Amino acid sequence: MSDLLTFHFDVDGDDFTSAGQASVQIKKSLRQLGIAPETIRRVSIAMYEGEINMVIHAGGGEADVSVNENEVIITLTDHGPGIPNIEQAMQEGFSTAPDAIRSLGFGAGMGLPNMKRYSDYMDIQSEVGKGTTITMKVNI
Amino acid sequence: MTVNDLLEKVNDFSGVVLSEPEREIQGVYIGDLLSWVMGKAQSGDAWITIMSNVNTLAVATLADTACIVLAEGVSLDDGVKETAEEKGINVISTSLSAYEAAVKLHQVL
Numbered sequence: 446m447s448d449l450l451t452f453h454f455d456v457d458g459d460d461f462t463s464a465g466q467a468s469v470q471i472k473k474s475l476r477q478l479g480i481a482p483e484t485i486r487r488v489s490i491a492m493y494e495g496e497i498n499m500v501i502h503a504g505g506g507e508a509d510v511s512v513n514e515n516e517v518i519i520t521l522t523d524h525g526p527g528i529p530n531i532e533q534a535m536q537e538g539f540s541t542a543p544d545a546i547r548s549l550g551f552g553a554g555m556g557l558p559n560m561k562r563y564s565d566y567m568d569i570q571s572e573v574g575k576g577t578t579i580t581m582k583v584n585i
Numbered sequence: 586m587t588v589n590d591l592l593e594k595v596n597d598f599s600g601v602v603l604s605e606p607e608r609e610i611q612g613v614y615i616g617d618l619l620s621w622v623m624g625k626a627q628s629g630d631a632w633i634t635i636m637s638n639v640n641t642l643a644v645a646t647l648a649d650t651a652c653i654v655l656a657e658g659v660s661l662d663d664g665v666k667e668t669a670e671e672k673g674i675n676v677i678s679t680s681l682s683a684y685e686a687a688v689k690l691h692q693v694l
Contacts, residue, residue: 465643489647490623550636555620562624
């Protein structure tokens with residue numbers, strides 16, 4: 446199955462305020478492809494949560510998105526501290542975000558649960574001290 | 586009801602950034618935790634919040650809300666205002682509390 450489109454973004458770890466640029470760009474591009482609004486919403490929210498996570502926890506990372514006839518595939522890769530306990534991290538409300546991040550309205554422990562909720566498939570590969578790679582697929 | 590209609594009907598609300606004044610308001614959501622809002626707000630909602638940073642705008646764009654309603658007299662910084670204009674987001678402000686703003690919306694929607 447050939448990809449119709451692929452995108453690559455570097456997510457800047459120092460700039461919390463610009464986090465989301467990749468997701469907003471993807472939203473625009475998917476709209477141009479004529480993909481259903483609810484699908485676009487799911488993709489862009491899942492991706493934004495992932496971007497924010499990389500900025501908060503991992504000092505940034507990379508986001509790759511590919512679109513084929515059947516699905517949108519989002520791969521988020523960082524070289525941050527890794528997730529020691531994925532099961533715990535997946536629980537709604539569990540958060541290790543610092544207070545400064547909470548005061549901006551994030552760190553509610555909803556990031557990973559939202560990513561799971563809005564994708565049709567999600568896989569987390571993480572090694573403590575090495576980094577994390579998350580793959581999400583959203584059916585079109 | 587459109588964002589413009591709302592501003593005409595309810596004196597307590599004033600327009601801060603009106604990029605898409607004819608956008609239809611279909612519901613209301615209240616929340617300040619951005620991830621929570623992203624998970625729960627529906628497309629077309631008027632989103633009542635006291636958060637006015639640039640991430641608020643990203644959430645409004647991604648969740649596709651009809652407008653942001655800044656409650657409790659919260660204002661937008663000039664930089665954030667410019668970004669809202671660039672992103673085509675509607676922002677309304679009110680001195681009412683989130684609860685009072687929601688009651689007003691309920692009366693007119």
